[in-house]
Amino acid sequence: MKQKNLINKINQLKKKHNAIILVHNYQLPEVQDIADFRGDSLELSRIAANTKAKVIVFCGVYFMAETASILCPDKKVIIPDKDSSCPLANMLTVKQLRALKEKYPKATVVGYVNTSAQVKAELDVCCTSTNAVKVINALKDKKQILFVPDKHLADYVSKVTGRRLITWDGFCPTHLCIRVSDIIREKKFHPKAKVIVHPECRKEVIALADEVLSTSGMAKFVKENRAREFIVGTEVGIIYRLKKDNPHKEFYAASEAAVCPNMKRITQEKVLWSLQTLKDEVCVSEEIRCRAKKAIERMLQIA
Numbered sequence: 397m398k399q400k401n402l403i404n405k406i407n408q409l410k411k412k413h414n415a416i417i418l419v420h421n422y423q424l425p426e427v428q429d430i431a432d433f434r435g436d437s438l439e440l441s442r443i444a445a446n447t448k449a450k451v452i453v454f455c456g457v458y459f460m461a462e463t464a465s466i467l468c469p470d471k472k473v474i475i476p477d478k479d480s481s482c483p484l485a486n487m488l489t490v491k492q493l494r495a496l497k498e499k500y501p502k503a504t505v506v507g508y509v510n511t512s513a514q515v516k517a518e519l520d521v522c523c524t525s526t527n528a529v530k531v532i533n534a535l536k537d538k539k540q541i542l543f544v545p546d547k548h549l550a551d552y553v554s555k556v557t558g559r560r561l562i563t564w565d566g567f568c569p570t571h572l573c574i575r576v577s578d579i580i581r582e583k584k585f586h587p588k589a590k591v592i593v594h595p596e597c598r599k600e601v602i603a604l605a606d607e608v609l610s611t612s613g614m615a616k617f618v619k620e621n622r623a624r625e626f627i628v629g630t631e632v633g634i635i636y637r638l639k640k641d642n643p644h645k646e647f648y649a650a651s652e653a654a655v656c657p658n659m660k661r662i663t664q665e666k667v668l669w670s671l672q673t674l675k676d677e678v679c680v681s682e683e684i685r686c687r688a689k690k691a692i693e694r695m696l697q698i699a
């Protein structure tokens with residue numbers, strides 16, 4: 397099918413089903429181009445919670461669509477490829493978290509949004525890369541904090557807040573592709589460029605950054621900053637958005653190896669298929685949903 401026809405069909409079906417397409421900043425350019433909203437984890441969950449649409453087509457990894465479903469039980473949340481999973485989220489199971497909680501029974505449990513619904517149901521409060529520091533700062537009266545599953549985000553938050561955190565050994569394989577030598581090389585090629593990195597990067601990389609930001613934090617920063625060149629330390633998919641929004645600025649991937657294969661599974665054809673079939677629906681049991689929602693709502697109240 398010609399691309400124009402494909403997009404027309406997607407638009408017709410969106411109207412028919414009263415659907416919106418939410419797209420994470422790492423998605424393929426062709427998917428970003430058909431988005432009603434592009435954003436980071438926090439923005440997309442906020443939009444999902446407030447939309448009047450009946451169907452949400454979520455183009456991101458599974459935990460993101462699940463978060464939308466937790467927040468909007470009255471809406472149908474569909475994901476165009478149900479195998480788009482997040483390796484970091486898969487690194488912590490409910491069983492492992494329960495064992496950790498048993499070891500530290502008095503600890504407050506803070507979990508990154510990159511977790512399954514079942515794990516979220518075990519948390520006291522959720523956080524995203526945008527608000528992790530704020531969430532930890534809001535827990536000043538808590539003596540002990542467990543921070544799961546990303547140990548690099550935990551390291552960063554611990555450094556900024558000065559709080560000692562009990563961590564888990566999870567990591568994002570894509571962000572770990574970015575190495576100190578990559579930043580040094582790109583800085584040599586582009587000495588005037590500002591270095592912006594995601595807090596899932598290793599601490600040696602973060603130490604070389606001018607700014608540590610979530611993906612939409614990066615989008616906002618580059619728009620408002622006077623610099624014309626940026627070295628971008630996160631999944632390379634965001635560069636399409638940055639360039640599209642700021643055509644007169646230059647963006648250099650810190651590492652071309654930082655590609656998340658799961659984020660690239662969704663295509664325009666799969667979006668069309670999901671609107672034709674209203675599949676695959678993301679379902680969370682009511683019991684898990686209600687418990688997980690409390691942790692997300694607590695985050696939204698704090699941040």
Ligand code: 13P
Pocket residue numbers: 421435436437438510524525526568596609610611612
């Ligand atoms: P953001 O919330 O910053 O978009 O990050 C999402 C993510 O999964 C990073 O790996």
